[in-house]
Amino acid sequence: MNIRIKTAHSGEIKLSPVLPAALDQLRIPDSICYGAAGSFGYVLLQRLEGENISVLYHTLYFMEDEQVTYRSHDSSIRLQIILRNSYFYESRAMGTGVLHERGISLNYFPSVHTVLKLRKQEIYSHVAIYYKKDHLWELVNSFPKLRSFLGRVDANKAKQFNEYYTIADANILSLVDCIVDCPNKAPLRQVVLDALAKEILLMSLFKIAKATAGAHIPVGEAEAVYIYRAKELILEELANPFSVPSLAKRIGLSVYKLNNGFKGIYGMGASEFQLEVRMLKAHQVLSETDTPVSVVAKNSGYSSHQAFEHAFKNLFDYSPAFVQRSAKKQS
Amino acid sequence: MPIHITTQKLGESYFKPLLLEASTGSAFPDTRALQCSGCFSSLLFYDSHCPDFCIRLSNYFLGADVGWNETAVNNSILALQFVLYHSLHYRFEGQPKRILSEGQYNLVASPDVGRINWFDKSNSHTSTLDIHFSPAFLQSFGHLFPELVILLEKRERGATTQLGGSPATCSPMMMRLLKAIIDCDLTGDQRRCYMQSKVNMVLLQALEQLGSRPVEKETLIHLKRYDLEKIYEAREYLLQNMENPPTLKELAHKMGINDYKLKKGYRQVFGTTIFGDFHRHRMEKAMECLLEKKMSIADTAMLTGYQDPPNFIRAFKIYFGSPPGEVRKRYEQNNDKRES
Numbered sequence: 001m002n003i004r005i006k007t008a009h010s011g012e013i014k015l016s017p018v019l020p021a022a023l024d025q026l027r028i029p030d031s032i033c034y035g036a037a038g039s040f041g042y043v044l045l046q047r048l049e050g051e052n053i054s055v056l057y058h059t060l061y062f063m064e065d066e067q068v069t070y071r072s073h074d075s076s077i078r079l080q081i082i083l084r085n086s087y088f089y090e091s092r093a094m095g096t097g098v099l100h101e102r103g104i105s106l107n108y109f110p111s112v113h114t115v116l117k118l119r120k121q122e123i124y125s126h127v128a129i130y131y132k133k134d135h136l137w138e139l140v141n142s143f144p145k146l147r148s149f150l151g152r153v154d155a156n157k158a159k160q161f162n163e164y165y166t167i168a169d170a171n172i173l174s175l176v177d178c179i180v181d182c183p184n185k186a187p188l189r190q191v192v193l194d195a196l197a198k199e200i201l202l203m204s205l206f207k208i209a210k211a212t213a214g215a216h217i218p219v220g221e222a223e224a225v226y227i228y229r230a231k232e233l234i235l236e237e238l239a240n241p242f243s244v245p246s247l248a249k250r251i252g253l254s255v256y257k258l259n260n261g262f263k264g265i266y267g268m269g270a271s272e273f274q275l276e277v278r279m280l281k282a283h284q285v286l287s288e289t290d291t292p293v294s295v296v297a298k299n300s301g302y303s304s305h306q307a308f309e310h311a312f313k314n315l316f317d318y319s320p321a322f323v324q325r326s327a328k329k330q331s
Numbered sequence: 332m333p334i335h336i337t338t339q340k341l342g343e344s345y346f347k348p349l350l351l352e353a354s355t356g357s358a359f360p361d362t363r364a365l366q367c368s369g370c371f372s373s374l375l376f377y378d379s380h381c382p383d384f385c386i387r388l389s390n391y392f393l394g395a396d397v398g399w400n401e402t403a404v405n406n407s408i409l410a411l412q413f414v415l416y417h418s419l420h421y422r423f424e425g426q427p428k429r430i431l432s433e434g435q436y437n438l439v440a441s442p443d444v445g446r447i448n449w450f451d452k453s454n455s456h457t458s459t460l461d462i463h464f465s466p467a468f469l470q471s472f473g474h475l476f477p478e479l480v481i482l483l484e485k486r487e488r489g490a491t492t493q494l495g496g497s498p499a500t501c502s503p504m505m506m507r508l509l510k511a512i513i514d515c516d517l518t519g520d521q522r523r524c525y526m527q528s529k530v531n532m533v534l535l536q537a538l539e540q541l542g543s544r545p546v547e548k549e550t551l552i553h554l555k556r557y558d559l560e561k562i563y564e565a566r567e568y569l570l571q572n573m574e575n576p577p578t579l580k581e582l583a584h585k586m587g588i589n590d591y592k593l594k595k596g597y598r599q600v601f602g603t604t605i606f607g608d609f610h611r612h613r614m615e616k617a618m619e620c621l622l623e624k625k626m627s628i629a630d631t632a633m634l635t636g637y638q639d640p641p642n643f644i645r646a647f648k649i650y651f652g653s654p655p656g657e658v659r660k661r662y663e664q665n666n667d668k669r670e671s
Contacts, residue, residue: 138524139524141520142519142520142521142523142524143521171507174504178504184539187474187475188475188535188539191475191535192535195528195531195532195535196532198528198531199528199529199531199532202524202525202528206521283503287503292566292567292570293563293567294567294570294571305567316503316507317506317507317510318503318506321559321560321563322434322503322506323503325434325500325600325601326434326500326501326502326503326506
């Protein structure tokens, strides 16, 4: 993958396969890494190879506000999922636009020339999954719109598949986590990565098919910053969940704007988002440690563990005890 | 379209006509007729568009000690069996009985289904999800899982076997996939793609886990849902009442479960003994009290359920390698160093 990255202030960034020590802790095991770190910040690209699919995980951080230009002469069908922060882009083929956290885009580029506007001292990360034409052909009967998209691919014309803004759900994000955390070694690893990537494609296509014109609430740059700050607050205070009005007050937005912002970025209101975050965190703690359920309940902001169990079951369809039991059994 | 059939209280039931109808439109490797005796009810659905596998969801309501044998069109079985609710007892011809409890699964293979006898001891409702594969499809994973090739060969030679030496337990991820399979309301091509992708992921995970399962050493006891809940409750209770730990008998009595079941079941579920687990937690708590809350040794001993501090000190020393006073001293010295 020949990607060249140029910045407005620090010039061309030379990516090296020998990672600077500072980036070692960000490293995904069994990935092929290219990175650079210096006074400007850091850039890290990590490639995970399946049999026919490759996944590229991007992490960017700059000390100063930057304009970053991505350039590549390779043509590619790729699915991009934003994992952190908002990407304001200007692409030679697609014009300008924005993808917030959890935004999905499926597109084809004969060559890449995209300028990203990045804010200083914030981490940006996204994942791009590169598919072959065959992967899409297999799904043409289920998603007829793919046919015209593939026509554009054959004609070597840039095209974005999703017409409307599409947001990934927790399921898709957990699949991305599975790719990053894939514990398998070759040759099983390649097969598992392929299966996961195909599942992500399929789930994303369902999401894209469901997205409609009026459903998405546009969120501006300044607003997005507020919403991310609200998210940080929620993550810090998992044990003491906010009411939406108190969260709005802390952030300095009206309840209406806060909820709208969350809906625009995450596809759900602030309280729903808070619940999801708390439950996902609880799920993680349960599967990785053997903290008693009552303690996990307390740390997730529930005073009674019955109420916690109920809410957990509602969301995942299985009990907290099940998560703990299965983690024990596997080890 | 999936086919839903519900029947209740049939003496002897043949599901043949319906299943044959399902088989006409598809290339199912294992289109089967179900035969059973006793009070029986079952819900089935078939995914008729996938050439490599078919999925069956069954609910059994059985009287005590009623068993059933199945007969199939081509008489063979090669299936991942998941137990979703309660537990499934089964026995291969001439072998001891086996149990799959809620949330467990195994890959079962036999050239003749008639050699497997399923039964339910507990007079209850059991629910399973089976994914039946074509041998050719599984063979395509052979290069990744050598155990699978051996299993398929054994089956060719006429043996009735299963892949995992002991059943594996579903991961939350798998559970989500199974739920997604069951709840899928798509139709036509979308449904086919959806199922193929999900089954592929379930199969990969299952094969990986089953391949590394050790052969069962001790016989597992049957745990009802009630028992499982009580075992969890017992664990919670113990941890909440650390200052005043009950004996095993007292604990079992309090929870309303017999002590043998609590002891055996706990090990089965958590892989450790009940008081071994408790001991670990109380030692960790002691460490926390000593170092972070800066409590006295006597208070810590009381809080972790020791009436006699010397007993506590001895236990602490055995667990951590050095007595509590020394551990604390070292910790404080380290802290001072860092501060200065």
